[in-house]
């Protein structure tokens with residue numbers, strides 16, 4: 654008996670957290686880019702992004718970044734950043750899809766700039782988590798015009814209410830409510846569903 658069918662999806666975005674990337678424009682202002690092709694291993698973040706974005710251009714010239722993690726209640730502001738680019742000269746493909754050039758992404762989204770500690774791009778004050786870093790490598794992926802950007806994390810700053818009580822350096826996963834994108838739609842996380850055997854490992858052992 655067959656339980657599955659073959660399909661040919663145009664995208665494989667099965668659900669990842671949304672991140673708003675801060676990078677430095679040539680004029681010293683900060684560009685914001687919503688994205689969700691991200692994963693973390695140890696103190697390294699890996700970001701998947703289109704090579705023609707203003708963000709990719711900024712990172713090649715000025716390799717500093719903030720990964721701002723929006724909570725689910727910031728979805729309206731994040732959605733305002735969709736279909737915008739900080740690049741005045743956008744690709745024909747983006748123009749066709751309805752993208753518009755926006756120089757002031759903070760003003761456009763209704764977000765507030767907050768001075769970062771270790772890098773020049775500003776952080777998004779409303780986001781509960783700010784992960785600052787420098788670019789350690791930019792890899793061209795097998796597919797044309799796609800990049801994997803490696804970020805070496807230099808500082809992490811959070812709003813106190815997402816911390817685990819009694820543990821100043823830990824996040825409480827029951828309090829941290831990330832915004833998630835799945836197949837171009839926004840979601841939040843549901844409740845914890847099962848005890849975790851992995852969680853029997855002391856988090857400090859990952860340090």
Ligand SMILES: Cc1cc2nc3c(=O)[nH]c(=O)nc-3n(C[C@H](O)[C@H](O)[C@H](O)COP(=O)(O)O)c2cc1C
Pocket residue numbers: 671684685686687688689690691701702703705706707708709731732734735736737738739740752834
């Ligand atoms: C929720 C969301 C997630 C996105 N995820 C990605 C992504 O993972 N990688 C990417 O290259 N673009 C992603 N995009 C599209 C970029 O935001 C878009 O290319 C934008 O124009 C880049 O901004 P910039 O040109 O000012 O750097 C996403 C957009 C939204 C709204």
